[in-house]
Amino acid sequence: MEKRVTQYSIILVGDSGVGKTNFAEVFVKGRGAFSTIYITTAGAERYKKTVTVNKEKISLNIWDLSGANEFRTRITYNFNGADGIMLCYSVASEESWNNIENWITTIEWQIGKNEFEKAEKLIVGLKCDQPTRAVPDTDVAVKSTSLSNSDVLLASSRTFNNVQEAFYSLVERIHSKRNPPQTEAQQETKRSSRCSLL
Numbered sequence: 001m002e003k004r005v006t007q008y009s010i011i012l013v014g015d016s017g018v019g020k021t022n023f024a025e026v027f028v029k030g031r032g033a034f035s036t037i038y039i040t041t042a043g044a045e046r047y048k049k050t051v052t053v054n055k056e057k058i059s060l061n062i063w064d065l066s067g068a069n070e071f072r073t074r075i076t077y078n079f080n081g082a083d084g085i086m087l088c089y090s091v092a093s094e095e096s097w098n099n100i101e102n103w104i105t106t107i108e109w110q111i112g113k114n115e116f117e118k119a120e121k122l123i124v125g126l127k128c129d130q131p132t133r134a135v136p137d138t139d140v141a142v143k144s145t146s147l148s149n150s151d152v153l154l155a156s157s158r159t160f161n162n163v164q165e166a167f168y169s170l171v172e173r174i175h176s177k178r179n180p181p182q183t184e185a186q187q188e189t190k191r192s193s194r195c196s197l198l
């Protein structure tokens with residue numbers, strides 16, 4: 001029997017203009033997909049990509065959610081069942097960094113604190129190719145831990161710096177949480193039960 005492909009959903013949230021759409025585009029389509037033209041995302045856009053983690057094929061649904069306020073109330077269904085949440089800000093915008101807290105509140109409110117806790121989170125500082133640093137890196141490091149107990153990664157869709165790393169680190173964390181390493185005893189049980197089936 002063919003094994004079912006593992007699927008994970010990842011949502012990208014953050015203020016309008018921080019670079020979410022380009023981040024998803026270049027990850028899914030390659031660095032050539034970077035665009036300097038800004039087109040506001042209306043509602044949500046879904047991207048699909050298959051990645052390999054520990055030799056296992058994983059199908060990703062990446063939801064690029066509009067950061068515009070008027071869409072916030074319409075995005076409930078996309079939040080539900082999210083395995084991973086990318087909390088995005090722009091390194092050049094202090095406001096977008098401060099708003100990460102509001103995004104956390106919005107998601108918690110939409111899906112419930114429990115579901116939020118269960119999802120893996122990654123804070124991503126986008127546009128790190130820009131020399132402007134609106135928020136000192138040290139502040140980011142300190143605050144990120146207290147905010148959502150998540151890591152922070154700086155990435156640039158323009159230079160492709162850390163784009164793959166950001167997505168893969170989140171997917172790997174989701175995957176290892178869903179498939180905790182087996183203890184020797186568990187492996188032994190599995191081996192013997194497999195034998196007994198023959």
Ligand SMILES: Nc1nc2c(ncn2[C@@H]2O[C@H](COP(=O)(O)OP(=O)(O)O)[C@@H](O)[C@H]2O)c(=O)[nH]1
Binds near residue numbers: 014016021023036128
């Ligand atoms: N310098 C630089 N500009 C970026 C980067 N990512 C996006 N942008 C620009 O920022 C603007 C908004 O990007 P977009 O991905 O549409 O943001 P969104 O509203 O969060 O989806 C566009 O003009 C992009 O060209 C980046 O990594 N570096």
Ligand SMILES: [Mg+2]
Binds near residue numbers: 020022040041065067
């Ligand atoms: Mg967008």
